[in-house]
Each structure stands twice: as structure tokens, then as C-alpha cells.
Amino acid sequence: MTNVIKLSAADLSGLLVERSISSVEVTQAHLDQIAAVDTGVHAFLHVAGEAALAAAARVDARRAAGEVLGPLAGVPIAIKDVLATIDMPSTAGSKILEGWIPPYDATVVRRVRDAGLILLGKTNMDEFAMGSSTEFSAYGPTHNPWDYDRIPGGSGGGSAAAVSSFEAPLALGSDTGGSIRQPAAVTGSVGVKPTYGGVSRYGSIALASSLDQVGPVTRTVLDAALLHDVIGGHDPLDSTSLTDTWPSMAAAARAGLADGALTGVRVGVIKELSGDGFQAGVAQRFTETLTLLSAAGAEIVEISAPSFEYAIAAYYLILPAEASSNLARFDSVRFGIRVNPEDGPLTSERVMAATRDAGFGPEVKRRIILGTYALSAGYYDAYYGSAQKVRTLIQRDFDAAFSKVDVLVSPSAPTTAFKFGEKMADPMAMYLNDVTTIPANLAGVPGMSLPMGLAPEDGLPVGLQIMAPAKMDARLYSFGAAVEALLEASWGHTLLSRAPELARREMFAGTATSTAFTSTEGAV
Amino acid sequence: MKKAELMDYDKALELFEPVLGFEVHVELNTKTKMFCGCANEFGQGANTNTCPTCLGLPGGLPQVNAKAIESSIRLGLALGCEIAEYSRFARKNYFYPDTAKNFQTSQYDEPIAFNGQLTIELESGRLVTVDIERAHMEDDAGKLTHVGGATGRIQGADYSLVDYNRGGVPLVEIVTQMIEGGEADSPEIGRTYVAAIREIVKALGVSNARMEEGNVRCDANVSLRPRGSNVLGTRTETKNVNSLRSVERAVRYEIQRQAALLHAGGTITQETRHWHEDTGITSAGRPKSDADDYRYFPEPDLVPVAPSREWVEELRATLPEPPAARRKRLQAEWGFANLEFQDVVNSDLLDVVEATIAAGAAAQAARKWWTGEVARLANASGVSADSLVQPAQVAALIELVVAGTLTDRLARQVLEGVIGGEGTPLEVVESRGLAVVSDDGALIAAIDEALAAQPDVLAKIRDGKVQAAGAVIGAVMKAMRGQADAARVRELVLERAGAAE
Amino acid sequence: MSEITAEQVAHLANLARIDLSSEEIARLTTELGQIVDSVAKVAEVATPDVPATSHPMPLTNVFRADTVVPSLTVEQALSGAPDRDGDKFRVPAILDEE
Incomplete structure (x- = not known):
């Protein structure tokens, strides 16, 4: 079955449940694709081929024995390297954690394992999720499957590139200021940042505790919903985890496909997140999408959110402050690398400082220093305190916006994928890239990005961001699925079907599938 | 400073007024740690009670122990504090190898309890009210062992080892306001205050309160103000003064040291000092490079604690009688002289004596047994008296003495049997056959035999020389192998001899 | 314009325990200055009447029962240690006192 890797998780689920395909076959097909294209894409930091096939065989055996498993049992998934996995290195893209294998699984990892999903490996990311391009990964950048010279977004560029290059139908990401949504936008995939507290953070290597949220990275809205249903829900190990009973996101996504789902839906367009500063093709596709929505019966309402102007400033105080404290534990005592100073006495203090100098990359150091400054005596009120206000x-x-509309929309990112190196020299330019996604993290509301076309000027994907009130994640899925169907109907195809066919490396072409995985075992 | 260089204590008091402050850390005796489900146990194998959270592994997150909150509120209430309607944890950021996260999860501007008062009574009868600024919750650090160097101290060590079992154990830190007017009593105030805290946490049952195991640790702040001045002096903070006697000695030492320095025209450096139990002096700690910028901010991984007023009142209803009031009441009820009562208190026997009395024993008898024979046996085997025997057993033993079943001497043997696990006092009496022979018939036979064997003694007794009876009594007791009530034997000897007393 | 000095950055690096080179300090001094200038605008709208938000979701009183759960094994706990001595983590000599 040559097109297995092009199938959605929902479709794979159907085939697996009716046993017209085995999980081993599905898993092997994705391992083959990884072997074939990941040298170019570099979405993965670690591929666990053997373990994945063994897990797939177990799922197949259980199904063969008549066990009724969850809908995603047997479907492969890629895991962002920010999540602790007991059987795979978990580095968060940092040299300081090189080779570290945690003695435990993150709650979301445990949940995907329990649901029978097949863990393919760990995906690349900006170091400690600080970045919008994966250029800050200590292990080299991930390349955008649409154009290898361009960034796949960040920090979760690895997960987004993995699904958009058909290396995995599903991936997990984490979103602190857009790290799921912006990569989804620039790779033509779907990404959801759930309501803060909707998905457990236990075992997610913390960047900024009050902003981080784990979420699904997929190619379709329904797939994201299916994965959300697996990872979501209360976890007593995360004290900020919500105890709410959540509706089925998959059911919500399916409801969005009903006729007239968009009729009467009040769609807010945030004045401050449109117009100036957006690439022409991005603005154009956004306007066209609004027109389509309107034609489908939705009511478009302009909304003003005057404080959004201060969101980036607040974010780049809160995040570094929390990060400076969260990253203090990387001290060469209990885990991670230890680096001795080049000269002088070997004291704990000097070894810690030398380790942190050698183990952290430039962006991490920049944010730790900034955060240390924002919290230090005499500056707290002006910076951290003000940012919290x-x-x-x-x-x-x-709150004001959602009293008038059901959902808010904006472009997911101001531009399409930029070229490597374009923003590396100017930290602020990189930070401004997050303008659209940051407000949702600051407020804790859920946000989704889905493809809304290709920018005419560069032919690269453009993402639509949808936001809903806190805890109304189901609304995102209903509305998102409806918009996705509307757009695909207008195009006559999915967006990713227009992605370039990735070069398959000669050495893997035609290789027997049963041996391909062995060469990808370990770091790639 | 060498002891000879210290200023005479009385002279120091003449020139300066001591101002004190105390920070007492109380380790709670919850089953689990403050922020994770690892066991809170002392003396386990290194790093056996650890998890991703208390080891500060990447991805670990804290979860607040409900019991620790409850204990903190009860402790706050017992200290007369207000309980915050809204309280938060904050991160105190500093790097140290025993601090797994490199921040301590503590409380900063929103502690759980604040504005309390504790009145303590000095030996002179003077009452001193110590104002409590706050009592806040935090987690303990792991334990460092310094290897190499001279004394196992940090200075000169080659390397150090870390055990994180204690890391994350719940602490309540109790901070006093400045204590002024202590004057010459200042050292005693220190000791008595810490003793009072220890007594309260013990009465509440929130801590094991063993200072030798670090359950209660005291940092003592001392500064001196020149007489006639209203400007506060620079204070020093003497860390980890971990016995009641040391608190008293350390405060006294700092008063004498600072006075000598100031009088010689020197200045006091605001610093952390260390108490040396062996030499009885304090020494300056190395100044910290981090200059105390702890960058406190609200702990984003934990949500605020907002105890309802109903809950606070429920907890208030569970408070035991304040230890000081209880002592007063018990001394009055039992009619103990001051020295007798102090003996009980200082030996930590108040609870068991009370329980023994509650089980039916007379107050003086209960006191006598616990501070006497039980304490002696406990001391001999190096354990605490209350771990040796149950109050109910002691009460039962006393009852047997009162009933005349046992003499004091026999009762001591029975106690040994009880402690040895031979059963209740009654069971020991039966199994060892130790009961006083109370059958007068057997006694009379023995007495008549003894009198007949010593006619000269009989004659003396009849002549009114009653003290001569001793020889007969001795012979009878010997014949009875000690299992006779000596008083009854004496009565019968005199009766049989026909003597009139 | 904020006035971030190299001394300040060096102090921050010390607080953050990062042994920055003088080149890194120089570069960070410039960058930090620019970033701080840009983020300082939060003070414009952070008026006294606005309460601070530390958590996006307003939860309170999230507690765990005082029940022991299994710990890691000692081997798991020490599995990532850069250096160990028996069952303890080993660190170089400590200069600062507690």
C-alpha cells in the first residue's frame, strides 16, 4: 500500500480497526519515509524503529485477539523532544541534556502509549522551545518540507515538519507563545494549543510554566481532535490541570462537517492582528477566507483588542523570568552534562557556571539573563509585575471580544516561512514573529492553526488562527473542521497535496522495508 | 573571638541593650513530602525517597500536600496568628547543590499565617510576649556530606555528596518580630522561646520535634543598641543552633562578642555566623557571592491557597490546650512542688505522667515511678522513658503496690519484667510468683519460729526495746524470701511478742 | 534608553550561574539594552488599579492527599548523574556556604 503515509490518522484508524492493514505495516511505512527523507528534513533527533515495530506488533496481536482498542491504537506518532520519555533521550534540543534518558514518562506520553499509539521517535525543536525557526536547536535546524532553505517554524518545527513530510500522521508539540501554531502555519499542517490546564504539563520540560501547553500537531482538524481526546483531561500531577469534564473533541470536529455548521457563527476579526505588518499574500488569503466564511453564513465582526499591542512586551518579560528559574535545575548535579572550567580550581560553583556556559546556546543565555534581570531586586515591579498586569x-x-463573537480569527503568523539566517542576528525581529500567537498563551485561551492557502508571491503555506474562549476547545474543532472543509472544497484538494515531492535518498530507494528501520535506529 | 576577649556579660548589658529575633524551622511529620508523594522518613538509604519532582528532574511538577497545609494552619493558629484568606507559594531562587530545583519553593509576601503572639515564662516567673511576624511554608533541602578536609566541614573538603531524601520535606518557618527589652534575660528568652515552639508543635502533633534530628532548627539574630541610643545596631544571624542549651549559649556569646567589638570601636558586619557546639563560639560564614538577590516571584506551577474561614474554624477547634496553660493546670491539679513539676517537664514526661494519672494512679506515685525507676532504666539503656513502658502498665503497677500486693522492691522487679515483654504487671506477678505473702498464718508461723530461736531478742522486745525487733523481722523476711510486707511483719512480731508500742 | 551596563550583565550572569566570556557579556549588554527598551512599554498600561495575573486559569486550593506513592528506585534516581559515589550524587567542593 504505497499511499499509507498519505492517509490521515482517522483513515488509518478505520483500516486498522477493520484489520485491512496492520500497525506493523503502517509503522514500517512511516519508518521507511523517515529513512528516505529525514536526512533532508531533519525532523527527528531520535528514531526508535525497533521499539516502534515491537509496539505495533503488540497492538496487532491484541486486535487479532479480539480486543477492542481505542481509535488511534496502532497509529504512529512523533513526540517533541521537550517531553520526557522513559525509553528515548529527551534533550529539549539542548546540548546540556545530550543523551539524557529520563527515568519516567511525561503524562501525555504515558497516555498515548496507553491508547496504543506507536512512538516513532523524538522531534527537533529550538533549544528549550526558545525560538520560531528550530535554528536554535543544538542539533541543527529542521528544514521546511516545502522549501529546504526555509525554516519549519519553531519551536516545534520538528513535529510540524514530521507530519507535513508524511513521516508521521500525528505528533505532539508544546506551545508557549506559538510553538505549535506557527510551525503548523508555515508547513501547511494543523496545530492546536489547548486551553491552559486542558492537557497535563507533567513531564514536559518547562519553558514558562504559566504559558506552556502541550497539544496535537497533525494534518487534519479531525486528527488533532482525536489526539486531543487521548492526551487531554485532568492530571493530579499537574496542579494547574483543570478538573473539568471535557466533551469529545472528535465528536465536535465531526459536528463541524454538518451542513450549515457555519451559519450564524459570529467570527471576530481582531483589528490589531490584521492589516499592516502582514505579508501581502498572508493578508490576501486571510481576506479571501473571511469572504468564504461570510458566504457560508458566518457573521464577520471587527473586534478591537487594544492591549494586544503590549502582548509581546509582556510575553518577553514573563517568559524569560519563569524560564530563568525553570532552567536553574540544569546544574550538572543530578542529570545532564558536566563541563569543567578550562582553568582554575574545580569548585561546584565554577563547574555549574562552566556547564551552563557550554551547555546552553545563545538564545537560552539571552533569555535567562533577561529573565534574571526582570526578577532582580529593584526591577520586579517595573518589569515582571507590570507584565502580569x-x-x-x-x-x-x-472577555470583551468573546461577549460579542463565538470565535476570533487572525493569520497564524505575519509571514510565510522565512529563510534560514534571516532573523538570527536580530532577536527582536524574531520575537515580533510571535505577535499573533502570544495573546492566547497570555490569556490561557485555546488556539488552532490550519492551512488557508498558499501565498501567491512565494507559493508557501499560510495559516489561519482560530481562538475560542477558555475551555471551549470543542468550539475550535467544530469551527476549524468546518473551515477546513470549506477551504478544501474551494480548492478541490488538500493543501499538503500541493507540497513538493521530497527527494528520496538513493540509498533507501527500493530497500526492503524490513531492514530500513535498523539504519535509522538512534539519532539521525 | 577567643573567650578571653569577650566582654563580661554584666558589663555588656550595662553598655548595650540586646535586640533579638528568631527564625525557627519546624519539619512537619506528614507521611509524604511537601510537593510530592515520596515518603517523609528519617534515616532511610540515600536517595531512596526521591522522584522527578523532588529530584528537580526536567519536567517534574509540584503537588501540594493537603496535610502540610492543615498542619501549617493549625500551627499558625496555635501561635495566635491570623490565617491568610489568600496565600501563595513563591520561588526563592539561588544555586546550591542540596537544592534540587535551584530554587526553594517558599512563601514571600503572602504567607499562610501572620501577626501572632507567644507568651513565654522564664524561670524567674517573668512573662515575655514574643510577637510572631509570620509562619510560612516551604520545602527542605537535601543533605550534603563533605568528604576530605579536616573535620567533615565544608571548608577544605575535597568534594561533597548529596542525598535528596530530605529534599522537599515540609517545613514551617516561624519568624519573630524584633524582641526588645529582653535585657539580661535575653539568652534565656532564646532558649525558652524555642522550647515553647517545640512544645507547641509536639502538642499539636505536627512535628516529631526532635532537635537532634533537625526537626526543629533555630537561627538566632542578635544586635546591640548602645544605651541611650534609639538606633538599631547591625545584626548577625547565627545559623542552625540546634539544641535548647545552644540557643542560650549562642545568644549570650554574640552579646559578649559584639559588645567587646563595639566597645573597642569596631563595627559589626551584617553576616551569617555559625555556632560551634564543641567550642561554644560563633564564627563568621563566608560572604555569599549572590548577595541575597533571591528574585522571588509567584510559583507558577502551584495555585494559590485560600483556606475557607469554615475550614480554619474547624481546625481551630482541633487545637489542644496551649502547653503553658496545660502545665499550669496540671501542676495545680496534681499539687506538685515547683521542683517536682520541673523534673517531670524537663524529663519530657508530662504526657506519660498525665496518662498514668488518668489511668487511676495517684499523682505523686505516678511522678515517682516515671522520674525514678522508669527514667533510670531508660537512661541505662539509652532510650526515652516513654518508649520503655505504657502509662497504663505503670498505673497498674502502682495499683498493685497500693493494694499491698507488691512492695516497692517487688514492684521494681515486676517493672523489669513488664519492660522485658513478659506481660502486664499482674501477669508478671503471677509468672514470677512475686506477690507479697499476705497470709498472716504463714507469717505468724515464721515469726513464732524466729522468736523461739532468739529468746534474748524476745526478752528485749518485752522490755520495751522495740528496735530489737529488727533482727527478728530480718529473719522472717529472709525465711519468706522477701515476699512479705515488712510493715505487716513488724506489726505481727510486736503482737506475738506481746509488746505494746 | 535603558542603561544596561556590562557590569550589570556580569552580575546577572553570576546570579544565573553562567560563565559568560567577555565577548558574550559585551554582546548581551547591547542586546539586553535593546530588548529592555522594547519591553519596558508594559509599564505604560500597568496602572495601580490593574491586578496582576500570575496564572491564566483562576484555580485555588489544589491539594494532594498525604498518601505515599512509590519513589524512583535508587538506580533510576541516579541514572542521569554525571558523577556519583555509592548511592549519592557527587559534586566538586562547594565554595559558598549555605
């Missing part, structure tokens, strides 16, 4: 104002803007 801005957070209140942004929440109020969202």
Missing part, C-alpha cells in the same frame, strides 16, 4: 488587560480584551 498586562496579562490581566489582555484577558479582559478577550
